[in-house]
Each structure stands twice: as C-alpha cells, then as structure tokens.
Amino acid sequence: MFLDHLRPGQGGIVQGIEADASLKLHLMELGFVAGSPIVFLMSTPFGDPNVYALRGTSIALRKSEAKCIRVRI
Amino acid sequence: MHPRPDLNPTPGTDRDPISAAPRESKSSPAAGAETEEPLIALVGSANSGKTTLFNLLTGSHYTTVNYPGATVEFALGQGKGLGFKCRIMDTPGLTSLIPASLDEKVTVDALFTRNKPDLIVAVVDANQLSRHLYLVKQLQDLGFNLIIALTMSDLLQRSGRAVDAKKLSEMMERPVLPLDPRRKEKLPQIGSLLQQTCREGRTDAGGSQPDETAYRAFASAMNDERVMQYYAALDLVERLVAKDAGDGKASGKSIPRREEQESVAGMPGTADTDRPVSGGPERGDPENIRHKESGTGEIRSGGIKETSGGSGEVLPGGEIRKDDIRRPLHGAPAPQAVADGKVVFAGSARARSDAADRILLHPVWGLGIFLLAMFAIFTSIFWLATPFMDGIDTGFGWAIEGIKRLLPDSWAADLFADGAIGGIGTVVVFLPQILILFFTMGYLEDSGYLARGAALVDKPLSKIGLNGKSFVPLLSGYACAIPAMLAARTIPNRYERNLTIFIIPLMSCSARLPVYTLLLAFITPRGKPWIGGLALTGLYLSGLVLGAAVSTIISKFIRNKEPSGFILELPALRRPMLRVVAISTYHKAQQYLRKAGLTIVAISAGLWVLTHTPIQTHAPGSAPTAAGEYVAVSHSYAAQLGHVLEPVTRPMGLDWRGGVAMICGFAAREVFVSAMALMYRIDEGGNGSDGVADRLLARMSEVRFEDTGARIFTVSTVLGVILFFMIALQCLSTVAVAKVESGGWRLAAAQLVLFTGAAYVLAVALVQGLRAAGVP
Numbered sequence: 129m130f131l132d133h134l135r136p137g138q139g140g141i142v143q144g145i146e147a148d149a150s151l152k153l154h155l156m157e158l159g160f161v162a163g164s165p166i167v168f169l170m171s172t173p174f175g176d177p178n179v180y181a182l183r184g185t186s187i188a189l190r191k192s193e194a195k196c197i198r199v200r201i
Numbered sequence: 202m203h204p205r206p207d208l209n210p211t212p213g214t215d216r217d218p219i220s221a222a223p224r225e226s227k228s229s230p231a232a233g234a235e236t237e238e239p240l241i242a243l244v245g246s247a248n249s250g251k252t253t254l255f256n257l258l259t260g261s262h263y264t265t266v267n268y269p270g271a272t273v274e275f276a277l278g279q280g281k282g283l284g285f286k287c288r289i290m291d292t293p294g295l296t297s298l299i300p301a302s303l304d305e306k307v308t309v310d311a312l313f314t315r316n317k318p319d320l321i322v323a324v325v326d327a328n329q330l331s332r333h334l335y336l337v338k339q340l341q342d343l344g345f346n347l348i349i350a351l352t353m354s355d356l357l358q359r360s361g362r363a364v365d366a367k368k369l370s371e372m373m374e375r376p377v378l379p380l381d382p383r384r385k386e387k388l389p390q391i392g393s394l395l396q397q398t399c400r401e402g403r404t405d406a407g408g409s410q411p412d413e414t415a416y417r418a419f420a421s422a423m424n425d426e427r428v429m430q431y432y433a434a435l436d437l438v439e440r441l442v443a444k445d446a447g448d449g450k451a452s453g454k455s456i457p458r459r460e461e462q463e464s465v466a467g468m469p470g471t472a473d474t475d476r477p478v479s480g481g482p483e484r485g486d487p488e489n490i491r492h493k494e495s496g497t498g499e500i501r502s503g504g505i506k507e508t509s510g511g512s513g514e515v516l517p518g519g520e521i522r523k524d525d526i527r528r529p530l531h532g533a534p535a536p537q538a539v540a541d542g543k544v545v546f547a548g549s550a551r552a553r554s555d556a557a558d559r560i561l562l563h564p565v566w567g568l569g570i571f572l573l574a575m576f577a578i579f580t581s582i583f584w585l586a587t588p589f590m591d592g593i594d595t596g597f598g599w600a601i602e603g604i605k606r607l608l609p610d611s612w613a614a615d616l617f618a619d620g621a622i623g624g625i626g627t628v629v630v631f632l633p634q635i636l637i638l639f640f641t642m643g644y645l646e647d648s649g650y651l652a653r654g655a656a657l658v659d660k661p662l663s664k665i666g667l668n669g670k671s672f673v674p675l676l677s678g679y680a681c682a683i684p685a686m687l688a689a690r691t692i693p694n695r696y697e698r699n700l701t702i703f704i705i706p707l708m709s710c711s712a713r714l715p716v717y718t719l720l721l722a723f724i725t726p727r728g729k730p731w732i733g734g735l736a737l738t739g740l741y742l743s744g745l746v747l748g749a750a751v752s753t754i755i756s757k758f759i760r761n762k763e764p765s766g767f768i769l770e771l772p773a774l775r776r777p778m779l780r781v782v783a784i785s786t787y788h789k790a791q792q793y794l795r796k797a798g799l800t801i802v803a804i805s806a807g808l809w810v811l812t813h814t815p816i817q818t819h820a821p822g823s824a825p826t827a828a829g830e831y832v833a834v835s836h837s838y839a840a841q842l843g844h845v846l847e848p849v850t851r852p853m854g855l856d857w858r859g860g861v862a863m864i865c866g867f868a869a870r871e872v873f874v875s876a877m878a879l880m881y882r883i884d885e886g887g888n889g890s891d892g893v894a895d896r897l898l899a900r901m902s903e904v905r906f907e908d909t910g911a912r913i914f915t916v917s918t919v920l921g922v923i924l925f926f927m928i929a930l931q932c933l934s935t936v937a938v939a940k941v942e943s944g945g946w947r948l949a950a951a952q953l954v955l956f957t958g959a960a961y962v963l964a965v966a967l968v969q970g971l972r973a974a975g976v977p
Contacts, residue, residue, distance in 0.1 A: 151766070156428040157297040158768065159332045163436075169555060173564045173571075174660035177669070177767050184329030186551070186558070186771040188656040188669075193766055 129201070131180070132194035134168035140199035141165055147196035159183040160197055239287045239399040241280070242312065243350075244340065245324030246333055247294025248649065248772035250352030252781060254324060254380060255291040258283065258391070261784045263291075275311070283392025287399065290318065296332075296770075298339045298416070299423050303690035303698070312345075313416045320399045321347040322378075327357045327364045328551070328773070330442070331435040337373065338431050343411040343419050346402025348376040348394065355381060356773065360552075363446040372438050554649075554773040561653050561774075571657055574650070578641045579679075579741045582634050582714070583734040589633035590718070594892030597626030601893070616809050619879065624805025626893050627715060627875040628798050634714050635793055638680050640786045647777035651676075652769055659767045665749055666756025668692050669767050671701040675748070678708030679741065681793075682935045686942045696761040699943050703755070704748035706930045706939075706952060709741050711793075712870040716926050719874050720919050723898055744927060804868050805875045808861075811839040812879050835907065839880065852965045853925065854918030856906050863922075867931045877901075917971035921964040929960035 134140060142164045145152045159182050160166075167181040177188040189197075241258075243251045255263070255276065263278030280287040292308050300306035312318065321340055325333040340347055351366055370377040376394060411419075560566050601618045608614035645651050651673055659669025670692045677685035685705045692698040709717070717740055718733075725732045814837060842864075843857030850860030858880040866873035874897070881904050883896040901914045930936065930953050940949035 148764075151764075153299065153423070153425060153428065154301045154768070156425055156432075157299065157301075157335065158770075159335070159432070161429055161432045164432075170559060170562055172562045172656050172659070173568045174657070176660050177656055177769075179558065179562065179656070179771060181551075181555075183332045184326075184551075185332065185773075186555070188652075188659075188767065188769045188771055190659070190767045193768060 129199060130195050131166065131168070131189070131197040131199050132178075132191045134199065134201075136168055136170055138201070139165060139167040140201045143198040143200050145197055147193075151193070151196065155193070155197065158187065166197075166199060239319035239403075240290060240317070241287050241320045241322060241395060241399065242290045242292055242318035243322050243324055244292050244295060244308075244312070245336065245350075246296055246326070247770070249294070249324040249326045249333060250350075250380070251291055251294070251324045252785075253778065254322070254350055254352065255289065256781060256784060257380075257388070258289050261780075263289075263788070280392070280395075282388040283395060284389050285392060285396040287395065295336060297336060298343070299420060302693040304688075307690065309416075313411065313413050317410050319346065319410075320395065320402055321345045322350050322395070323347050324350045324352055327351050327354045330364065330439045331432060334373070334435045334438060335431055337375075338435065339419075341373070341375070343415055345411060346398065348378055348398050349373060351377055351379045354379060358446045361446050363444050365442045365444050369438070369442040372441065551773050554775070557774050558653070558771070561650070562657065567653075567657060571654060574645070574654075576738065578638070578645075579738050580734055581641065582637050583718075583737045584731070585637055586633040590630050591892070593630045593632070594626070594894045596892075597622065597630065598892040598896070601626070612813070615813075616806060620806040620809030621802055623878060623893060624802045624875045625798060627805075627878070628794065628801050628871065630715065630894065632790065632794065634718075635680075635711050636786060636790050638711060639789045640782060642676065642680065643782040643785050643789075644777050647775075647782050649772040649774045652771045653774075655769055656767075656771065663765065663767075665753045666697065666700050666761060667752055668694060668697040668701070668765065670769065671697065674701050674705060675708055675745075678705040678710060681710050681712070682706050682708070682932065683938050686935070686938050689942065694761065694763050694765050696759075696763055697765060699948055700752055700755060702939055702943050703948060703952060704752050706932070706935055706956060707744050707748040707751065707928065709744045709927065710870075710932075712932065713926055715871045715874045716866070717923065719877075719894060719897065720923050722894070723901055723914060724916050724919050740923070740927065747928070800869045801872050801875060804865055804872050805879065808839065808865060808876055808879050811842070812837045812882075814838055843880075852969065853921050853961070854913070854915070854968045855922070856913055858904075859913060859922075863925075866926070867933065870926065870931050873926075912977075915977040917968050917976045920971065921968035924967050925960045925964040927960070928956055928963065930956040 129140075131140070131142075142160055142162055144162050145155050145160060147155065164182060169179045169181050169186060171178045172188070177190045178194060179186050179188050180194075243255055243258075245251050255278070258280055259278030260281030262281065263276045275293075276291040278289050278291075280289050292311065293304055295305055295308050297305075298309055300309050312321075323333075323337045323340060325337060334349075337347065337349060349369070351364060351369070354364065357363060364379075366377045366379040376398060378391060378394060561570060601622050604618040604622060605614060608617070642651075645654075654676075655669040655672040657669075658672050662669055662671055671689070673691070674685045674688040677688050682705050685708070686702050689698050689701045689705070692701060717737055721733045721736050725736060839861050840857065843861040846860040846864065847857040850857065850863060855863065859877070862873050862876035862880050865876035874894075878893060878897050881897070881900045883893070883900045902912075904913050905911060906913055936949050936953050939952055940946055943949065
C-alpha cells in the first residue's frame with residue numbers, strides 16, 4: 129500500500145518509492161528510504177497536503193507525492 | 202584526488218599536487234583580496250540552529266542582505282571573542298548537496314566557487330541526527346574540512362534521550378561541538394577548536410578544498426543506491442550515539458545492551474535493504490577512498506567508523522515484535538507502539554509541537570488563526586505605528602525649523618533643511634511601520650509558523666497556478682518586492698516560481714506605505730485612526746486579490762508543463778528567540794534606511810535644486826541670499842518638466858506639480874511624499890511647528906490648479922493616485938531583479954508595461970468615473 133492510504137495517526141514503514149528519478153532521489157535524500165518508520169500525523173485545513181512524521185521531524189507532502197511512497201503497516 | 206583532510210596528516214603521504222600547491226594559489230574566499238583571515242561557513246538544514254550559532258560566534262555583529270522569509274543572501278561577520286581572527290558566514294538552509302531548488306543551488310555554488318570556506322561548521326539538530334548527518338556525510342565525502350555542531354540537545358532531553366558527542370565524534374571522525382543554549386557558552390574554547398581545525402585544513406597542512414570538478418563527479422555519481430547506503434550507515438551512527446539523558450528520570454526503562462551485530466540484523470532498516478552496513482558507500486572517485494587506515498582494527502563503512510563491540514543501545518529489548526517499528530532514536534513524533542492504526546505519542550521531543558500543530562492545522566481553528574495572524578500583522582502596521590510616526594514627524598518638523606533658525610539665511614541652509622533633512626524625515630517617519638512588519642514576520646518565521654502557513658495555503662494557491670511555497674515570497678512582498686523575488690527561489694517548479702515573481706509587485710510593499718498613509722490621512726476623518734487602519738488593511742487585501750486574479754487569468758492561458766509538487770519540512774514549533782528576531786529586524790531596518798535613505802536624500806536634494814532654479818535675477822554662479830528671492834516653482838526647471846507631463850497627468854486629476862512628484866515616485870515610491878512636499882512648497886505656508894506631514898496635508902487642501910482655480914486634491918483625485926500606486930510597477934530595482942530571477946527580459950518587461958499601463962488607465966477611469974458620478 130501507499131502512504132496516501134494511511135489513516136491519520138497510523139504508522140508504517142517505508143518500503144520504496146515509485147516516482148520519476150529526480151523526485152525519487154529528492155524524497156530519498158529527505159529520509160524516505162526503505163526501512164524508515166513513518167506516521168501520518170495530520171492533514172491540513174484544505175485536506176492537502178498531509179503532514180508525516182519521519183526521522184525526528186515533520187514533513188508536509190501533497191497526496192500526489194504520498195502516492196509514490198510504498199509503505200508496509 | 203581530494204583526500205579528506207586527516208587530523209594527523211603524515212607528511213609526504215597521499216599528498217596530491219593540488220593540495221601541495223602553495224597557499225597563494227588557493228582561490229580566495231569572499232570579500233575579495235588575499236587575506237589570511239580564514240573563512241568559516243555555517244552549513245546545515247533550515248532551522249537547525251545555524252543563526253543562533255552565528256549570532257554567538259559573531260557577537261551578533263554582521264552585515265547582511267537578508268529579509269524576513271528570504272535567507273537567500275549570505276550574512277557575513279567577524280568572529281568575536283574566539284581568540285583569533287576569522288570571518289564567519291551564515292548560509293541558507295541546505296538539505297543535500299544535490300540542490301532541489303534554486304536557493305539550494307545558490308548555496309551549493311557558493312561553497313564550491315565563490316566563497317570557498319577554510320572550515321565548515323556543519324550544524325546538526327540532535328533530534329534528527331540521521332537526516333542532518335546526511336549533509337555532513339556528503340560534505341565529508343567531498344573533502345571539506347569540517348566540524349559538527351550539535352544543537353537542540355535540550356529539546357531532545359525532554360524525551361529523556363541524549364547524544365553521546367564523544368562517540369559521535371569517533372564515528373564521524375570529526376570534532377563534535379555540543380551546544381547547549383542554557384549554558385553560558387565557552388567562546389574561547391570553541392574558538393581554539395575552530396582555529397585548530399582551520400589550521401589543519403589549510404592546504405599547506407595537508408588539507409585541500411574540493412572544487413567544481415570534484416563536485417561534478419560527486420553529483421553525477423549520486424543515485425538512489427548511494428542514498429540508501431548513506432542512510433544505512435547513518436542509522437547505525439544514530440543508534441550507537443544515542444544514550445539516555447543523564448538526569449535519571451529518562452525513559453524509566455532500562456535499556457538492555459546487545460551485541461552490535463545482533464541489533465543491526467534485527468533492524469528493519471538493514472533487513473529490508475538487504476545490504477550489510479559494512480558495504481557502505483563507495484566514493485565516485487576511486488582515489489577518493491579513505492587513504493589511510495589508522496590501524497586500530499576499526500571497520501570502515503562509508504566513512505563511518507564502527508567500533509567493534511561498541512555499546513549498541515537499542516530499543517527496549519524484549520518488546521520487539523515482528524511488526525514493531527524501530528524506535529527512532531530520538532525520535533521526535535515517533536509512535537511508541539503502532540497497533541490497529543492507533544499511535545501513542547508520549548515523551549517525544551516533538552509532542553508539544555505536534556499538539557500545537559493539531560490546532561494550527563485544524564480545519565476550523567487553523568484557518569481562523571491564520572486569518573487572524575495575517576490581519577494582526579497588517580493592522581498593527583497602522584495602529585501600532587501611528588503614535589511613533591507622529592512623534593518622528595513632529596520631531597523632524599522642529600529640526601527643520603531649528604536648523605533654519607540656527608544657520609544663516611542662505612540657499613545652502615534651505616537646501617540642507619528642506620531638501621536633505623526633509624527628505625530624510627520622509628524616510629525615517631515610516632521606520633516604525635517597517636520595524637513592525639519586519640519584526641512580526643521574523644517572529645513568525647523563527648517560531649516555525651511560516652512553514653505551517655505555506656502548507657495551509659498550498660491547496661488554494663495551487664488552484665490559481667501558484668504553490669504553497671509562494672506564500673512566504675508573497676508575504677515578503679509586503680515588505681519589499683526584491684527580497685520577495687529572491688525568496689521565490691525556494692519554489693522548485695519554474696512556472697510557479699515565475700508566476701509568483703510576476704504578481705509580487707502587486708503586493709503593497711513598504712515603500713507604498715508612506716504614500717498610502719499620506720493620502721489616506723487626507724481623505725479619512727481626523728481623530729479616527731481606525732478608519733485609516735481599516736482602509737489600509739483593505740488596500741493590502743486588494744493587492745492580494747488583484748494578484749490572485751492576475752495569477753488565475755495567466756494560469757488559464759499559459760499552462761504549467763512541469764510537474765508540480767509540495768514537499769516542505771515543518772520545523773518544530775518553538776517560542777521565537779526575541780533577541781535573534783530583534784537583531785535581524787535591526788539589520789534589515791538599517792539596510793532599508795541606508796538604501797532608501799540614499800536614494801531619497803539624493804532625489805530630494807536634486808528636486809530641491811530643480812524647483813528653486815534657474816536663479817532669476819542673479820548672475821550664474823551666485824546664489825540668492827534670502828528665501829524670498831528664489832524663483833517661483835512655476836518658473837523653475839521642474840516646472841518646465843512638469844508642463845511637458847501635464848497632458849498625461851491631468852486626466853488623473855493632477856497638475857504639473859503632482860505630475861513631477863509622480864515621476865519622482867518612479868525612482869522609489871516613497872520619494873513621492875518628499876517630492877510632494879517640495880513641489881507644493883510646504884515651506885511657504887503652514888505653521889512652522891507642525892510636522893512635515895501635517896504641513897503637507899494642510900497644503901494639499903489649499904493648492905489649486907493654476908488655470909481653472911479648482912482644488913487639485915479631491916476625494917476622486919486622491920483615490921485615483923492610490924489606485925495608481927497600488928498597481929503601477931514604479932520601482933526600477935524591482936524590474937532589474939525580476940529580469941535576473943526570471944531569467945530574461947520578457948517577464949520583467951511585461952510587468953513594467955502591463956502593470957504601469959493598467960494602473961494609468963484604471964486610475965484615469967476611476968477619477969473621471971467618480972467625477973461623472975458627482976464625487977468631488
């Protein structure tokens with residue numbers, strides 16, 4: 129499943145990224161590498177982007193980007 | 202080719218010709234000239250505590266071209282209290298040496314070309330070690346001489362965790378400088394560490410500096426696998442340097458120790474990637490591999506030193522279930538248990554920040570707070586500033602009168618008093634407003650709220666062709682369009698960036714404030730400043746609405762062909778450090794005064810001469826001795842210019858004098874006010890003890906057209922002028938910056954022609970329409 133399917137408060141582990149090369153590299157450099165625990169913290173008032181907890185920080189991602197990140201619950 | 206500088210270089214070994222070259226050949230860092238003072242660069246992610254450290258090292262004395270929300274320019278200062286002379290440079294936030302946006306590219310370029318540092322202080326937030334050490338690893342692999350500054354340990358301690366700095370230093374093989382804001386820092390000690398490390402990094406000491414060639418090789422070798430390897434190695438570091446905070450109350454659980462190998466094998470991170478940590482990253486350049494093993498039996502893994510049998514402190518031992526996620530080391534908003542989609546947050550360093558975020562990003566509260574915050578900023582600019590502005594204005598009124606009384610009655614005294622001092626007065630008078638704007642924006646930025654704001658407005662902005670990351674540039678546009686356009690570099694998508702740059706001039710920058718303030722004071726009733734405040738807020742909103750409309754129209758006709766996205770780190774919310782905000786506000790205000798002040802004094806003085814010359818009855822070269830002998834404005838050079846312009850300005854309701862003032866506004870908008878004062882000769886009438894603005898207002902209500910005798914400044918005229926100032930692109934520096942930032946004349950020329958043209962047409966239409974409707 130993908131990151132955009134998590135419910136608020138739900139956590140998972142990053143499995144990989146399915147996106148074009150530059151977005152993939154960028155996400156990985158930010159810490160979205162396989163094996164990283166991630167939690168869907170909360171959404172924003174307009175429903176997009178969502179905020180995720182990763183490696184000690186919070187990162188806001190649009191759903192279109194969350195859709196590229198494969199996670200395991 | 203570029204061996205990492207070794208702490209204990211063995212003479213004669215592994216020296217390549219470049220590093221053995223004489224020091225003089227080294228490209229000189231920043232600020233020109235060959236100088237022996239080493240350059241120390243602070244590098245790290247945004248919000249890693251760089252600026253705090255910078256203020257500490259420089260004693261808060263620095264020069265900068267920064268504006269709130271736009272740390273795109275470098276701040277440079279002299280090291281202070283460090284025991285040796287050095288220059289210290291603060292750089293914009295950086296996540297990786299592979300830039301994801303233009304602002305990151307600028308920083309990366311600077312490190313390799315313009316401002317090669319002798320030493321990099323890599324600032325690392327202890328709460329997100331792996332993410333921040335990622336950049337450190339990259340810098341290290343490229344061969345930079347660096348030390349690691351560890352910040353935010355106090356925050357980490359709230360969750361009962363700590364970082365073992367000694368161990369971190371051992372593993373990264375670089376000195377680690379733990380910074381604790383609560384302790385009085387020992388500057389001389391920090392200084393001697395910096396000095397020593399600087400010296401060791403010098404070329405003549407065996408160090409070398411990576412150049413563009415090395416960078417290109419590094420960048421082209423960067424790929425997914427490399428990132429995985431970096432993180433595998435850094436995850437290990439993160440785990441091994443973690444310890445319970447020494448205050449006893451820690452996590453309340455004893456953390457069982459395990460054998461290193463066991464814990465590595467047990468970690469999902471390494472298991473999933475199926476990659477042994479010891480097979481760490483290889484350098485793109487084979488020669489770049491660590492050239493010397495120290496021979497203590499340590500295993501290298503991607504430059505990370507693993508001490509065999511190290512004290513691996515891992516997650517609460519027996520509790521590991523198959524589906525348990527790894528307890529992130531210091532793991533901020535990390536779940537302690539994940540079961541049935543329920544996450545328990547407790548004892549996490551970011552628990553408080555997350556709790557606040559639940560309100561700040563709440564569908565109802567979040568939106569309400571956002572609107573309230575914006576409203577508060579813009580109304581405070583008017584209400585809070587008014588008493589200060591009145592005081593300053595009156596003060597300058599007295600100063601001008603005083604100077605005229607003290608100095609002998611001559612043209613020079615008048616030029617000095619009315620031209621120079623009067624000109625300065627019109628700048629200084631709105632300093633309170635500038636300070637409030639800069640301070641509130643700096644405050645929001647330092648608190649971490651601006652990032653929330655950007656995330657909040659991303660969706661609506663994406664509907665009109667912009668991006669959540671347009672938020673900070675647009676907000677900065679209310680201070681000044683130039684730093685705002687530089688701030689737009691943070692928008693990765695070129696289309697969205699250019700569209701943002703395009704509409705930035707429509708935001709009411711601070712240079713328009715004095716114009717609005719003057720004109721609104723003229724048409725709103727006295728004694729009721731709240732009406733003026735509301736009107737000003739309305740003007741600010743109108744700029745935003747207009748910008749949104751323009752953006753919507755453009756995005757309907759020109760499509761964004763590149764993929765759009767929004768990835769933004771939300772730093773932990775914190776109480777802003779007032780000192781830091783105050784210092785940066787001071788610097789910005791100082792810079793503003795210097796820049797605007799020079800232009801305004803020059804133009805005011807020039808205009809004074811134009812309005813007082815040619816000299817009527819005197820021989821060329823000699824000057825009149827009394828004010829009464831000046832040429833009438835109507836016969837001055839300025840008048841000759843004004844009469845040429847009158848056909849253009851008359852439809853807007855302005856006579857030639859107002860027209861000249863308007864033209865002066867194209868040098869800098871705020872000059873309009875001082876130009877008005879000179880053109881309408883406020884020195885000729887009114888009560889001398891009144892402030893400049895009061896006298897100007899009085900004068901405005903009495904001046905009449907020379908031909909028809911009708912009053913010039915009526916409600917319709919004033920509204921027309923306001924509308925013109927709202928839309929017209931009158932700032933030539935903005936045009937120049939727009940050209941550079943958009944990468945061509947097209948956008949800049951379109952802005953200049955479209956905005957100024959539309960401003961004129963609409964202003965004329967408004968004035969004529971109002972008059973036709975019977976408005977005076």
